[in-house]
Amino acid sequence: MENKMEWWKQTSIYQIYPWSFQDSNGDGIGDLPGILGRLDEIQELGVETIWFSPFYRSPGEDFGYDISDYTAIDPRFGTMADCDKLIKEIHKRKMKIVLDMVMNHTSDKHPWFLESKSSKENPKRDFYIWRKGSKKKPNNWISMVGTSGWNYDETTDESYYSNFLSFQPDLNYRNPKVKKTMFGVLDFWLSKGVDGFRLDIFNSIYKDESFRDNPSSLRFFPTPDNHDEAFFQKKLYNLNLPESFQFAKEVRKHISKYKQKPFLIGEVSGSDSVLKSFLGEKADGLSLVFQFELIHFKYQAKFFKDLLEKNEKEFPTPLTPTYVLGNHDQRRFIDRLGGDVKKAKILSAFQFLARGIPVVYYGDEIGRKEGRISNFFGKDPIAKMNRFVPLFLSNLLEIYINRDNCRLPMLWDETDGAGFSKGKPWLPVGKFKPSESVKVQKTVEDSLWNHYRQLFHLRKSSRILKEGSIKTKTTNHVDLLCFERILGKKVVTVFLNFGENQIEELLPKGSQLLYQFGGVEVKGERIYLKEHSGFVFET
Ligand code: NOJ
Numbered sequence: 322m323e324n325k326m327e328w329w330k331q332t333s334i335y336q337i338y339p340w341s342f343q344d345s346n347g348d349g350i351g352d353l354p355g356i357l358g359r360l361d362e363i364q365e366l367g368v369e370t371i372w373f374s375p376f377y378r379s380p381g382e383d384f385g386y387d388i389s390d391y392t393a394i395d396p397r398f399g400t401m402a403d404c405d406k407l408i409k410e411i412h413k414r415k416m417k418i419v420l421d422m423v424m425n426h427t428s429d430k431h432p433w434f435l436e437s438k439s440s441k442e443n444p445k446r447d448f449y450i451w452r453k454g455s456k457k458k459p460n461n462w463i464s465m466v467g468t469s470g471w472n473y474d475e476t477t478d479e480s481y482y483s484n485f486l487s488f489q490p491d492l493n494y495r496n497p498k499v500k501k502t503m504f505g506v507l508d509f510w511l512s513k514g515v516d517g518f519r520l521d522i523f524n525s526i527y528k529d530e531s532f533r534d535n536p537s538s539l540r541f542f543p544t545p546d547n548h549d550e551a552f553f554q555k556k557l558y559n560l561n562l563p564e565s566f567q568f569a570k571e572v573r574k575h576i577s578k579y580k581q582k583p584f585l586i587g588e589v590s591g592s593d594s595v596l597k598s599f600l601g602e603k604a605d606g607l608s609l610v611f612q613f614e615l616i617h618f619k620y621q622a623k624f625f626k627d628l629l630e631k632n633e634k635e636f637p638t639p640l641t642p643t644y645v646l647g648n649h650d651q652r653r654f655i656d657r658l659g660g661d662v663k664k665a666k667i668l669s670a671f672q673f674l675a676r677g678i679p680v681v682y683y684g685d686e687i688g689r690k691e692g693r694i695s696n697f698f699g700k701d702p703i704a705k706m707n708r709f710v711p712l713f714l715s716n717l718l719e720i721y722i723n724r725d726n727c728r729l730p731m732l733w734d735e736t737d738g739a740g741f742s743k744g745k746p747w748l749p750v751g752k753f754k755p756s757e758s759v760k761v762q763k764t765v766e767d768s769l770w771n772h773y774r775q776l777f778h779l780r781k782s783s784r785i786l787k788e789g790s791i792k793t794k795t796t797n798h799v800d801l802l803c804f805e806r807i808l809g810k811k812v813v814t815v816f817l818n819f820g821e822n823q824i825e826e827l828l829p830k831g832s833q834l835l836y837q838f839g840g841v842e843v844k845g846e847r848i849y850l851k852e853h854s855g856f857v858f859e860t
Pocket of ligand 1: 383386387423485521522588649650
């Protein structure tokens with residue numbers, strides 16, 4: 322049987338935050354030569370696609386999500402020659418590379434913005450969104466960080482709009498020149514051979530043409546999967562506009578002429594129907610969108626069964642769900658599990674064995690823990706904005722303010738700098754046990770790193786797991802999640818025990834074990850799954 326499914330519907334994604342992965346020159350900041358030196362290990366882990374958070378030229382006020390040159394490498398990270406080498410070496414290892422593309426906004430230090438703000442007559446004026454209005458804001462729009470999106474600028478006595486932080490002015494996609502320029506940026510990278518883009522806050526691309534006020538709402542706190550009702554406002558006119566859904570199709574069409582068959586994965590948020598609008602009615606919009614339900618999981622079998630069923634109902638083939646346990650904006654999932662590695666194994670197994678794309682944040686494969694940097698001392702601009710909010714309070718309210726804490730350096734070995742840097746790391750490595758490092762975990766058969774390695778490789782080698790449909794099964798145990806992956810006559814069955822007690826199940830005759838973890842015993846036709854264990858077999 323020929324595999325006709327697009328490659329990106331079968332891949333697994335590993336996110337690298339370049340600042341924190343591997344420093345090679347001792348300046349305490351990760352860099353491209355550092356990453357190059359770790360590619361063999363990433364390949365050994367079994368990663369198929371690497372997504373890089375931005376390494377373009379940037380003032381670094383939002384650590385790269387404030388770009389000042391889309392086609393240059395920031396000197397902190399290396400040179401264009403390093404980047405070309407990175408693309409080549411990744412491909413040589415049969416992996417794919419995805420770049421982060423911040424289409425919504427630039428840095429306020431970008432030459433386009435400097436020109437734009439210099440005068441109303443400047444040809445770049447309409448690259449951004451300018452309106453009259455100083456003390457009285459042009460309208461009531463609140464940005465995604467909870468402040469007014471309007472920023473007054475004295476030079477021309479007008480305000481520009483930013484849907485994120487004020488130093489990140491939004492580009493004006495109603496200006497055809499902006500579209501053309503940004504398509505040119507995509508072309509630049511696609512011609513270099515990159516395999517796709519992660520599109521930053523793509524839900525924010527278009528704003529209402531007539532700048533209508535947003536209606537009010539009773540909700541205050543946004544959640545990772547819902548920004549469209551927050552800060553007492555329903556963001557009808559500054560997020561998720563139909564024009565943005567349409568634009569998703571334009572971008573997809575634009576990139577699809579490239580021979581590497583690149584894909585787009587969008588950072589968008591909202592209800593399933595909003596997410597589906599970004600994917601297009603004919604699956605002709607964004608290729609994938611991040612689905613953030615796992616960011617606030619409940620550790621119980623029912624939650625995961627419901628999620629699978631919901632995703633099959635809402636995102637059936639040819640759509641492909643994604644399973645995201647963390648990223649550079651969210652509390653690390655191991656901390657959300659109270660540091661419990663056994664439970665982390667269950668969640669990662671779920672992520673890799675379900676139908677969909679697992680997205681793994683660097684360090685999750687070793688159970689890298691959160692830092693405890695207070696909001697006051699945070700480098701993250703969101704922490705700076707909220708520096709007087711005590712960490713315990715933001716933790717209690719489950720709002721994630723200081724993103725430094727999920728961005729700590731990777732733990733490669735047991736040395737002081739954890740093998741990350743010989744200099745002073747830009748964020749502290751923090752206290753850790755040698756057993757938390759990659760080096761030690763590689764030598765321990767049942768370590769989390771080895772578990773992830775098995776999962777990456779299992780998916781890679783199993784067409785059933787990559788292409789197969791999925792069916793949940795009802796069992797007699799509340800703590801047991803059971804589902805099947807089916808391709809033709811072949812079936813892979815997955816048992817995951819979320820409970821504290823041993824569970825007994827029947828093993829069909831002729832079953833072939835694919836993977837087990839956490840303590841499973843097979844006695845004849847019976848299997849005994851210890852607490853937080855998993856068993857995967859093919860029939
Ligand atoms: C979402 C990114 O994930 C986040 O890190 C960044 O601060 C904002 N977009 C602004 O680009």
